Amino acid sequence: MSNFKRASLIFLLAFLALPLAGFGCKQGDLEALRQLKEPVVLQWWGVFDDTDSLKDIIASYRALHPNVAIEYRKLRFEEYEQALLKGWAEGKGPDILFIHNTWVGAYEPRLTPLPPALTLPQLIDPQKGVEKSAAEFRETRTLTAQDIKNNFVPPVRDDVVRNNAVYGLPLSVDTVVLFYNRQLLDQAKLTSPPATWSEVKDAVKALTIQNTDGALLQSGINLGGSANNNRAPDLLSLLMLQTGTTMVNPEGRATFNERLSLDGQAFSPGADALRFYTDFARPTKEVYTWNADLPEAQELFAAGRLGLFLGYAYQLPYLRAQGPKVDIGVAPVPHLNTDATDAGRKQVNFANYWIAAVAKQAENPAVAWDFVLFATRPEQATAYLDRVKRPPALRSLIPRYQNDPDLAPFTAQLFTAQTWYRGKQPAGMDAAFRAMIDAAVDGTRTPEDAVGFGAEQVNQTL
Structure with missing residues (x-):
């Protein structure tokens, strides 16, 4: 074949291939457009939030993604986990679910971790709408474990990241504070809420009132018991x-029963903490203020019969609704030292929150994760937090809430808040801690024996 014919053949083949290449590209665009026109329904389940709390986030996402509908379902806490298991078994479970920060280990096998990137269809010209705009697939980087550490308050990285994979994101992070009844403190001639645990003991003595038979008419603080706390x-x-x-140690074994040595003296900080906690429920102690006959702590405070209540921001609306005559003050949680530090001269607070996660059975995990990422951005999280009055999870939002009259004490504690790994059966840990408390209160075990037995029980769940 002559060079001229060979060149002509190559040119002809290349020319004929052009429409095919263009057709392939156009098909890719058509597939993106087809997916954008295809209705997607995400089922989202939770416990404490209702639809009103989340409607702003859902509406904002739908404005950008008209083909995606998010249906939120609120369940009772008592039925929630069983409903999840039943729903997944029947193929009717949620795509997105709220899980407690202590549940990540238990639910990890049932969750889809956040992928490094999401590839989703996008309109090239959103202003024209889905009927007139062309479409394409775009890959978007998500969040790494380091991003979680940089963007969210400290407890989040420890809870949601496992084996360098991200299993969920929070909208809010709550911390324990000290609610106080201003009228009762005034009656007890206490000029301010206690700031240290030593001051708590003195305040409790002043606030506790018993009748002639020894029954508690008014309690100082919700420490000491388990069933009604x-x-x-x-x-x-x-x-x-x-x-x-x-x-827990680096291997994940419970170690809260272990003894330490200081200046040649052995002691168990875990047992000391249990002893301090349960002294408030021992009638022989000066700080006796709690027993099993009292109503649940939250109800007792709302009824005006509890001077100091250790609780969370999510409880404040209930306290105000159920106790409208109680003049409620909010103060930081007490600490060991007068400079608001604890052991090792470090401040320690405690975190409690819920995480939005994507189920392994989700029909559209990429869309579900795209929504979770969208919901936890600052502008969307702000809309949620302003509506529900809870402290933020994002570091960037702390300045916005650090001067809020209600949220300032919670927000100020976020940087020093901690949690700890509860294993694959967090309910078992909860039961073990309540059993430790009960055993120490009724005297069937010493605090040292109780924490030792408790650690054994917890290790069976870890």
């Missing part, structure tokens, strides 16, 4: 962390 394991964990207790 909903967040008892959190409060004991806070005290343990503040006293320098190592809750």
